[in-house]
Amino acid sequence: MIKLGNSTLADLPAGVARPTFDRAAVTVGIVHFGVGGFHRAHQAMYLDDLMNRGAALDWGICGVGIMPADVRMRDALKSQDGLYTMVVKHPDGRYDARVIGSIVDYHYAPDDPELVIELMAAPSTRIVSLTITEGGYNFHHVTGDFQLDEPSIAHDLVANAVPKTAFGLIVEALDRRRRRHLPPFTVMSCDNIQGNGDVAAKMFTAFAGARNRKLGAWIAANVAFPNAMVDRITPVTTAEDIAQVAARFGIDDAWPVVCEPFTQWVIEDHFPQGRPAFETVGAQLVADVVPYELMKLRLLNASHQALAYFGFLAGRRYAHEVASDPLFAKFLLDYMEFEATPTLSPVPGVDLDRYRRTLIERFANPEVRDTLARLCAESSDRIPKWLCPVIRSQLASGGAFHRSAAVVASWARYAEGVDEQGAPIEVVDRLKDSLMAIAAHNHDNPTAFIENRPLFGDLVDDPRFVAAYVEALGRLHTIGALETVRSYV
Numbered sequence: 001m002i003k004l005g006n007s008t009l010a011d012l013p014a015g016v017a018r019p020t021f022d023r024a025a026v027t028v029g030i031v032h033f034g035v036g037g038f039h040r041a042h043q044a045m046y047l048d049d050l051m052n053r054g055a056a057l058d059w060g061i062c063g064v065g066i067m068p069a070d071v072r073m074r075d076a077l078k079s080q081d082g083l084y085t086m087v088v089k090h091p092d093g094r095y096d097a098r099v100i101g102s103i104v105d106y107h108y109a110p111d112d113p114e115l116v117i118e119l120m121a122a123p124s125t126r127i128v129s130l131t132i133t134e135g136g137y138n139f140h141h142v143t144g145d146f147q148l149d150e151p152s153i154a155h156d157l158v159a160n161a162v163p164k165t166a167f168g169l170i171v172e173a174l175d176r177r178r179r180r181h182l183p184p185f186t187v188m189s190c191d192n193i194q195g196n197g198d199v200a201a202k203m204f205t206a207f208a209g210a211r212n213r214k215l216g217a218w219i220a221a222n223v224a225f226p227n228a229m230v231d232r233i234t235p236v237t238t239a240e241d242i243a244q245v246a247a248r249f250g251i252d253d254a255w256p257v258v259c260e261p262f263t264q265w266v267i268e269d270h271f272p273q274g275r276p277a278f279e280t281v282g283a284q285l286v287a288d289v290v291p292y293e294l295m296k297l298r299l300l301n302a303s304h305q306a307l308a309y310f311g312f313l314a315g316r317r318y319a320h321e322v323a324s325d326p327l328f329a330k331f332l333l334d335y336m337e338f339e340a341t342p343t344l345s346p347v348p349g350v351d352l353d354r355y356r357r358t359l360i361e362r363f364a365n366p367e368v369r370d371t372l373a374r375l376c377a378e379s380s381d382r383i384p385k386w387l388c389p390v391i392r393s394q395l396a397s398g399g400a401f402h403r404s405a406a407v408v409a410s411w412a413r414y415a416e417g418v419d420e421q422g423a424p425i426e427v428v429d430r431l432k433d434s435l436m437a438i439a440a441h442n443h444d445n446p447t448a449f450i451e452n453r454p455l456f457g458d459l460v461d462d463p464r465f466v467a468a469y470v471e472a473l474g475r476l477h478t479i480g481a482l483e484t485v486r487s488y489v
Contacts, residue, residue, distance in 0.1 A: 003252045004099065006081040012099065016085075016249055019101030021051045023081075026060035026104050029276075031120050031185075033166050034131040035063035035073055037234045040100065041086055041259040043129060043190055047102040049281035056276040058124070063106040064116055066166060074108040076254035082106060085245050085256040089367035097249045109169060113162050120173030120185065126273035128173075129188040130200065132166055134381055135430070137193070137203045141381070142454045146206035157211055167207040171215070174208070178218055186224040186271045194297055194385060195290075197227035197268065226268040227289040229296055233260040233362060235370050260368050262358070266292040284349075291347045298340040299352075300359055302386040303332050306403070307363065308375035309410035313419050313481040319370040323363030327482070330489045332360060335403040343393040377428040379411050380435065384455050395462055402468045403488050408456075409472035410481065412449035415439035420480050431455075443477065446470045 002008050009018050030047075032039060043061075050056035063082075065073055077084070082103040088096040109116045120128055130136070138147050147153065155161055156168030163169045174184050187204060189196035204223070209216025237257055245256045265283040279285045286292070304319070310331075311322035322328045336356045344352070363370075387404055394401040416439045417425050429435060441448040450460045450469055459465050475484040 001246060001252045002250055004080045004083050004085065004254075006083070009083075009099065012251065013249055015097070016251070017096075017098040019048065019052065019083075019099065021054065021057065021101070023101050023104060026051065026057050026102075027124060028062045028105060028119070029056075029059035029124060030061045030127045030129055031064055031116075031125050032061050032103075032129045032131070033064045033066065033170075034133070034136070035065065035070075035077070035103070035106065036131060037237055037257045037259075038230075038232065039063075039131045039190065040084060040103070040257045041234045042230060042232050042263060042265065043131075044100055044102045045086060045263070046265060046278055046281050046283055047276060048100045050276050050278070051102055053280070055280075059127075059276045060104040061102050062119060063103055064109055064169075065106070066109045066164070066169070070108055073255065074106055074111075077103065077106045079254060085249070085251055085253045087241070087245060087256055087258045088261050089258055089365065090261055091361070091365045091367060093367060095244075095248060095367075097245070097251070099251075110164070113164075113169065116169055117163070117173045117176070120170065121176040121180070121182075123182055125185050127186045127188050127271070127275065128170055129190055130166070131190045133191060134193050134378075136166065136191075137199055138165075138167070139199065139203060144202075146203045146210075148206075148210055153207065157207075167204060171204060171208045171211065171219070174219060174223065175212070175215055178215065183273055184219070184223045186226065186273060186275070188226055188228065188267075188271075190228060190230050192230060192301070194293055195227055197225040201225035224270045224272050226270040227293070228268065229264070229266040229289050229293045231264040231296055231300065232262060233365075233368055233370055234258070235368060235374070258368070260362055260365055262362055264296075286348075291345045292350070294344055295347050295350065295352070295355070297386050298343060298390055299336050299356060301382065302340060302390060302404075302407075303336060303359060303363070304375045305379070305382055305387060305411070306332055306335050306407045308372050309407070309414040310481045310485050312372045312376055312425070313410065313413060313476070314485075315419065315421055317372055319372060319375060320364050320366045320368065322372070323360055324366070327486060327489060329360050329364070331403065331485050332363075333357070334489065335407075338400045339394055339404050340390050342397070342399050343390050373426070373428070376414060378430065379415075380429050380431045380455055383408065383411055388456065388459065391459065391465060395465060401465065402472075405465055405468035406472035406475075406484065406488060408450065409469050409476060410484075412439055412442055412473060413476045413481075415449070416442060442473060446473055449473075 156163050189200040205220045208219045269285040307322040391404045415435045
């Protein structure tokens with residue numbers, strides 16, 4: 001067994017790809033908040049591709065963690081010189097292993113906040129990137145406004161407080177650059193949020209303005225927040241994954257990452273202090289990310305929701321078990337073609353028919369073993385943003401929307417907290433208690449769930465949607481998920 005580290009790279013099995021560049025020559029140009037599985041299978045991989053071509057050696061990544069759970073990542077990466085194994089799982093059972101070397105340092109911010117701030121304040125840092133999840137942006141889910149009264153934010157806004165949050169740390173670093181007459185770094189969101197750069201700009205500017213009006217204005221005028229669309233299915237690394245890396249490749253890796261073969265990254269080309277040449281390793285640099293973003297949100301993300309609740313209720317537990325079933329596959333393809341696609345603008349360079357079929361192939365990959373529980377989690381952050389816009393657009397145009405209404409009904413049925421076999425469902429959602437309390441009335445008040453206006457707005461006022469939703473919910477209660485899906489195919 002080979003313990004992963006700089007000194008053992010030459011000892012890895014011949015079939016395991018490894019960095020071909022001199023890691024000692026790499027300097028930090030990117031500070032990344034939220035080093036998890038997705039970042040390591042996506043942004044860090046693209047950068048590693050560049051470095052293996054002899055480029056971008058001044059764009060090394062220094063990871064930063066701020067949450068207590070990030071201590072584990074700190075310890076894992078520190079013990080391995082920042083190296084980790086990325087395993088690509090192909091549908092035919094092939095596993096490709098590769099060691100990624102683009103992360104050259106990692107800091108857990110509570111250990112030394114000043115060090116992290118000064119790292120970002122240094123002129124060599126030209127990008128600060130983020131995968132902090134939607135919740136990390138601290139916006140109110142109804143108003144969209146930054147929540148100044150959140151306790152950790154309130155702490156960071158006290159004069160001379162030692163920052164605890166990404167907002168406090170990053171804004172302090174930007175302020176130091178402002179006072180030192182240094183150009184600001186670019187803040188690049190890589191989170192799965194529509195308009196992620198715009199959201200980041202709004203939230204960071206709001207925090208900075210609450211701290212100091214002039215600082216907020218300076219950030220609004222000078223800091224770039226490019227939008228991006230990111231895509232790669234990256235399940236949570238399990239103990240089984242760690243064991244497989246050891247058994248298949250002989251590597252002792254404390255925290256490998258596993259992912260599907262497909263990857264996509266579309267980035268708005270707005271980096272005043274420069275950027276790595278990501279376009280040379282497969283990323284798309286564009287003037288407008290919106291068409292690509294809506295394609296992903298309404299075809300991929302919404303389709304995940306379309307298979308998740310129906311599948312779970314029917315007794316399935318993995319995405320591939322659902323997507324490989326011709327009945328479900330047909331339902332998903334029909335949703336994508338007849339309901340979601342008509343709401344999209346042209347997507348330059350993308351064959352949408354091929355993209356839709358590729359999604360089914362990706363979902364059906366049995367090696368990835370993406371859990372339905374993961375796809376069902378945090379639905380209140382997903383359905384209103386990914387699926388409800390499709391329904392509204394189709395209602396406005398007179399297009400088809402019944403499958404979408406049925407997906408909403410499947411969420412409402414799932415929120416009842418018990419599947420069709422009588423087994424309890426562990427609902428994971430920030431609004432779990434209120435959603436389950438409402439769903440308990442699905443039988444005596446079939447519209448109770450969609451009367452939740454903070455989530456569904458005025459959809460309950462449209463009799464066409466209400467009729468379609470109530471019909472689908474009734475079918476779920478009487479004939480079950482599988483036959484309900486069949487009724488729409």
